[in-house]
Amino acid sequence: MNQPLIGVILAQIGTPDAPDAKAVRPYLRRFLSDRRIIDYPPLLWQPLLRGIILRVRPRKSAALYSSIWHKDGSPLLLHSQAQKNALQMLLGRRFRVELGLAYSEPGMKQAVAALETAGVQRIIIVPLFPQYSSTTTASVYDAACFAALGRNSASGPVTKRFVPALRFIDTYYNAPGYISAMKQHLLRQLALSDTAPDFAVLSFHGIPRRYAETGDPYPQQCHETARLLAEAMGWEPDRWQISFQSRFGREEWVGPSTEEVLKGLAGRGIRRPVIFSPGLVTDCLETLHELAVEGREFYASGGGDAEGFLAVPCLNDSPEWLGFLAGMVEENARGWLPDAGPVNFH
Known part of the structure; x- marks a missing residue:
């Protein structure tokens, strides 16, 4: 009998859809409205954000994005997709790898939905942040949990009945x-x-x-x-x-x-x-x-x-980095994959 697929979500913060103010504004609004990022009381912060920051900063940020934008799209998205594809090849058919961004598309909801459509009931979340921070790691924890639970907040409506099992890969800053x-x-x-x-x-x-x-x-x-x-x-x-x-x-x-x-x-x-x-x-x-x-x-x-x-550029899709990622995923899948052999991606 075939073992059920194990889902893997590479979790990142996100990126605007285009290097222009129209696309940057909603991305910044979502990002800067997360109280993991800016923890000031909303009654104080939101008027400042919507009244001043989102009127001025998107245009300035868009100019910066334009200077680094690739002809095929956002560098972060392109590199993240390359990481996803390479990791899928390393892990093989027992796993289904998706990309989940906290503040843009493809979002966590899309990633979880794609995995559940494929029959996945167990998901490993891989924060692409070696060091833990409440502003990054915890933010993708929130996004992944709410997506899996089928709700937008603890008090909001529930949109799904079945909730997949989740495992979060620990920090690896000293691995x-x-x-x-x-x-x-x-x-x-x-x-x-x-x-x-x-x-x-x-x-x-x-x-x-x-x-x-x-x-x-x-x-x-x-x-x-x-x-x-x-x-x-x-x-x-x-x-x-x-x-x-x-x-x-x-x-x-x-x-x-x-x-x-x-x-x-x-x-x-x-x-x-x-x-x-x-x-x-x-x-x-x-x-x-x-x-x-x-x-x-x-x-x-x-x-x-x-x-x-x-x-020096980031690790992106360098082979040693992806081999390390694959090894962490295999290690965290133990118990979910009874027939898993020794981890050897290095």
Whole structure:
């Protein structure tokens, strides 16, 4: 008798459908209305969001998206689909892999519906965030749970009777396979450069310091990831530094900020810096523009030669990364796949 399919959802935040203000506005509205992201009381936050931010920011964001948009669509969506397809090939016919985005299409509801249509009753959720944060991991937890439950809120109407079993893959910020995948990816990318870098900046998406002080373990996990990666790469302590990007609003955020770090490198005698994000596994606006374009500008504004600046892309669909993902899925499927053999994707 054939075993039932195991569903897998690769969970990401999302992306606008197009690089224009009309498409960016609803994406930002959904994203910035999530109280996991902005936890201010709605009576205070929503008038500011709808009255000012959504009137001004979509046009500015759309211009940035236009600068990195691929002819076939959103870079994040294209890379995520490539990850999904490659993971499906690695896992084989016992699994059905779908992509589920928290704030755009294809959404979590679509992913769950597609799996249930295929007869799936057990689903493994794979957050594409190595480090846990309430602003990312918990957000996709919410989206996946509500989609599986068939409701939009705890008090809202129920739209389905059967609820599939869910398993959420744990954080993997310190997993040897993840560190190894980043090391191999970095070595391969650095080998393409004519000269070796003399300093590495490991940049992570930032969060307000208040979030960390009230229980979000994200900064500590970022520091551990950075330490393990630097150790694996053989970097001396004075040859690398952690930083945090994407600050928003007036609150104090965890630091040091990527902008401040990059602006200060030339003054420290650093001539060939490399920047990489160990907290983002899929290239998007943050890596393709904020790090690769703005990062170069920040370095140059501090007196550095922009030609010496190198931005390494995310893992995207690199084989070591996808092999690690497949191994995690197989491991988390144990008990659901009684005939599963040893996990060997590395």
